[in-house]
Amino acid sequence: MLEGTYPLARKLLFRLNPERAHDWSLAALRLAENCGVLKGLAGDSPGLAPVKCMGLTFPNRLGLAAGMDKEGNAIDAFGRLGFGFIEIGTITPRPQDGNPRPRLFRLPEHDAIINRMGFNNPGVTEGVANVRKTKGFQGVIGFNIGKNKDTPNEQAIDDYLICLREAWPVADYIAVNLSSPNTPGLRDLQGPEPAARLLDRLQSERDILLRETGRQVPLAIKVAPDLQTGEIRALSRVFLDQGLDALIATNTTVERPEVGAHPSHAEAGGLSGAPLTKNSTEVISRFHDDLGDRIPIIGVGGIMSAVDAAEKLSAGATLLQLYTGFIYHGPKLIREILNSSAVSAS
Ligand SMILES: Cc1cc2nc3c(=O)[nH]c(=O)nc-3n(C[C@H](O)[C@H](O)[C@H](O)COP(=O)(O)O)c2cc1C
Incomplete structure (x- = not known):
C-alpha cells in the first residue's frame, strides 16, 4: 500500500522545500507507526537469511544510512519498512543547530542530493533517551557519533569518548564518523596518524x-569516497x-561527478545518490x-x-545502507533490494 502511494507522495513532497519535506515525512512515518498503520509491512520478503557481522546477527543485509533519522526517534517506523538495521545520528556530545538554511538541495535530474546539514x-543524552524509547524494532541499531563543530580537532578525541561512553548501553554498534564534509576539519581525522x-x-x-558493563559493542569507522589509493x-x-x-x-563526496551543469552543483556540501554510485563502489573494492x-x-x-546493491556486494561489502535512493524511490526500493537474489542469498 505504502509502496503504491509513494510516487504521488513524492510528487507532493518534491514541491516542498527539501528540509521541510524531510521533517514532514519523518513526522508522518512516526504517526503512522504510532497509529499501528505500519504493522505487518515488513513481513513479505520470503527467504531472507540472517547475516552475521561484527559478532551481531542482522535480520537482513540492508540498513538505513546515518543522517535520515539523526535523532533516533523513528527507529520503529523505519524498521517496519523492512530495514534490517538502522544507523541513527550523527550525534555529538552537545546539541547543535547545524549550518544555516538552506542546507539541503535536490538535483532530481541526477537522482542526487547535496547537503551541508x-x-x-x-546531543547524545537525548539521542540515547530516544533509543531507549524504541519499542518493537527487532533489528540492529547503530549509533553514529561525531564531534561538535566548536570542538577543535586537538580535542576531538574527548568528544568521541563522551559519545562512546553514553551510547554504549543502548547501541548495538557504534559508528565513528570521520568523513562528513560539513564539519570543518573533520576529514583531517581520517589521516592515518590521527585515525x-x-x-x-x-x-x-x-x-x-x-x-565495567560486561557488554561488548563493536566499533565501525565511516570513511569518505574521496580517498586516494x-x-x-x-x-x-x-x-x-x-x-x-x-x-x-562511504559518506558523501565533495567532488561533483556528472552534475556540473546543474544549477545547484556549486552548493557547498556532500553529494549523494546516483552520481556517487561508481566512486563509492570503487572505494569499497x-x-x-x-x-x-x-x-x-x-x-x-x-x-x-x-543492481547497484549487488555491485556493492560483489565489490566486497557484507552489509548495505542507503539514504538518497529512499528519497527518490521510496519503500519500493527496500523491497526490490531485499527480494533480489544477490541480497537474499545467504
Ligand atoms: C541529508 C543527508 C544527511 C546526512 N547526514 C549524515 C550524518 O549525519 N552522518 C553520516 O555519517 N552520514 C550522513 N549522510 C551520508 C549518508 O549516510 C550516506 O553515507 C551518503 O548519503 C551516501 O549514501 P546515499 O547515496 O545512499 O545517500 C547524510 C546524507 C544526506 C543526504
Missing part, C-alpha cells in the same frame, strides 16, 4: 567499558592494527583488496537499484 542533532591515535584511545575505553592503503593498515570491527564506505575478509565492509553510496 552540519550535524544538526539533539590511529583516535582508534587507540577508543579501543582502550572499550576495554574499560567491557570490564595510497590513503586507503595506509588507513587499511591502521584499521587492521587496531582490530576495527567494521568499515562503513579498494578497501576490500587490502582488508580481505578480516574487516567487514558496510557498503553505502548511491544504491538506487537492486
